[in-house]
Amino acid sequence: MSAEIIYGKQLAEELRQEMKEEVTELSKQGVHPKLVVVILGEDPASMSYVKGKQRASEKIGMDSELMELSEETPELELLKIINQLNNDETVHGILVQLPLPKQIDEQKVIEAIAPSKDVDGFHPSNVGRMMTGQETFYPCTPYGILVMLKRANIDIEGKHVVIIGRSNLVGKPVGQLLLNEHATVTHCHSRTKNLREHTKQADILIVAAGKADLITGEDISEGAVVIDVGVNRVDGKLTGDVDFESAKEKSSHITPVPKGVGPMTITMLLHNTIKAAKWIHQK
Numbered sequence: 001m002s003a004e005i006i007y008g009k010q011l012a013e014e015l016r017q018e019m020k021e022e023v024t025e026l027s028k029q030g031v032h033p034k035l036v037v038v039i040l041g042e043d044p045a046s047m048s049y050v051k052g053k054q055r056a057s058e059k060i061g062m063d064s065e066l067m068e069l070s071e072e073t074p075e076l077e078l079l080k081i082i083n084q085l086n087n088d089e090t091v092h093g094i095l096v097q098l099p100l101p102k103q104i105d106e107q108k109v110i111e112a113i114a115p116s117k118d119v120d121g122f123h124p125s126n127v128g129r130m131m132t133g134q135e136t137f138y139p140c141t142p143y144g145i146l147v148m149l150k151r152a153n154i155d156i157e158g159k160h161v162v163i164i165g166r167s168n169l170v171g172k173p174v175g176q177l178l179l180n181e182h183a184t185v186t187h188c189h190s191r192t193k194n195l196r197e198h199t200k201q202a203d204i205l206i207v208a209a210g211k212a213d214l215i216t217g218e219d220i221s222e223g224a225v226v227i228d229v230g231v232n233r234v235d236g237k238l239t240g241d242v243d244f245e246s247a248k249e250k251s252s253h254i255t256p257v258p259k260g261v262g263p264m265t266i267t268m269l270l271h272n273t274i275k276a277a278k279w280i281h282q283k
Ligand SMILES: NC(=O)C1=CN([C@@H]2O[C@H](COP(=O)(O)OP(=O)(O)OC[C@H]3O[C@@H](n4cnc5c(N)ncnc54)[C@H](OP(=O)(O)O)[C@@H]3O)[C@@H](O)[C@H]2O)C=CC1
Pocket: 141, 164, 165, 166, 167, 168, 169, 170, 171, 188, 189, 190, 191, 192, 195, 208, 209, 210, 211, 214, 229, 230, 231, 232, 261, 262, 263, 265, 266
């Protein structure tokens, strides 16, 4: 069997077209969704994601602003800036690019962002809402994965989803969202023993470890759905956590890297920003 390739990039473009129309409609009502992205330092990989977010926002007619701060910015100064953005009525979404330099406590920064502007969905209040099945901003990568699975007509209910990763950004929230959709969820991580025994059990395998080629065709069962979240740079080339060629021969569906999960992450960020603008407007 050779898998159907799920191109997140293509789906992302379709969804962004719909969003562009929504932004036009909103602007007729005087609502101009605006995202502010804050980045500290000039790490090339981070800059490249951030530029991608900027381009995507502009393409759908959304306002977006990039605040480039020095790598040495003190924590207190960053917290002050976040406070100003929280109080700025023209700003609907705030994203502080992670990871942050070592002088800054990441959790403090995440908690400083007003939950109503937390388009990343990382604030404990929004995480709690997601956990209890309430409407909120869902973290962009997990939400993008959910939308991809749904659009590809993949059944989630009752299926065994195995996730490699338990980070607060990806692993944990994707497990929670799929649990909300009635999947049976297993998380694996660096202390998991006999990883292959677990991955072989997966109807849907989500790999978010950040280790190139961690998973190959031998680790999966015939007909599994494979979602590769990993973004690794190997010899200057972007690659995922899954050996695409061998996994493609055994899976029923598989996402590529690039052009898979990444573009969906950015799309859900745009979606959350539009949602934030609509919420504020309704108040
Ligand atoms: N495409 C996209 O839009 C996005 C892609 N990413 C990418 O996804 C990947 C994961 O990101 P993130 O969750 O932030 O990364 P983290 O490094 O925070 O988490 C990695 C997780 O994988 C686990 N892990 C690492 N190595 C192994 C191993 N050999 N076997 C089993 N488990 C392992 C870790 O276990 P433990 O908890 O025990 O340490 C941890 O839970 C990265 O490549 C990142 O670049 C991230 C965000 C968005």
